Amino acid sequence: MPTPSKLTNQINSGQLTIDWDDGTQQVLSHLLLRSHCQCADCKKWQRDARQALVVSPEIRLTGIEPVGHYGLQLHFSDGHKRGIYPWPYLRGLSEVPEPTWER
Numbered sequence: 001m002p003t004p005s006k007l008t009n010q011i012n013s014g015q016l017t018i019d020w021d022d023g024t025q026q027v028l029s030h031l032l033l034r035s036h037c038q039c040a041d042c043k044k045w046q047r048d049a050r051q052a053l054v055v056s057p058e059i060r061l062t063g064i065e066p067v068g069h070y071g072l073q074l075h076f077s078d079g080h081k082r083g084i085y086p087w088p089y090l091r092g093l094s095e096v097p098e099p100t101w102e103r
């Protein structure tokens with residue numbers, strides 16, 4: 001399994017760039033990352049509400065903490081920081097469509 005060799009968090013554009021040690025580069029929006037939080041709270045909310053998480057496009061990734069050798073714990077500007085994103089899950093997020101935002 002590839003692991004990230006470099007993480008670049010672009011607050012202004014709201015994007016996280018991950019350079020993997022197999023040479024691939026992945027760009028993920030902060031909105032997409034927050035929308036796909038897998039923590040127990042977010043899963044429960046989605047189960048109860050029977051819909052995907054509703055996240056403001058203004059959401060920003062404010063902190064990144066390594067979790068062992070298998071993933072990242074991401075902190076967001078809404079105060080949410082419980083989500084853990086294992087490497088295979090992060091890689092898979094490239095296949096997921098960007099969330100749409102309707103006012």
Ligand SMILES: [Zn+2]
Nearest residue numbers: 037039042083
């Ligand atoms: Zn969560």
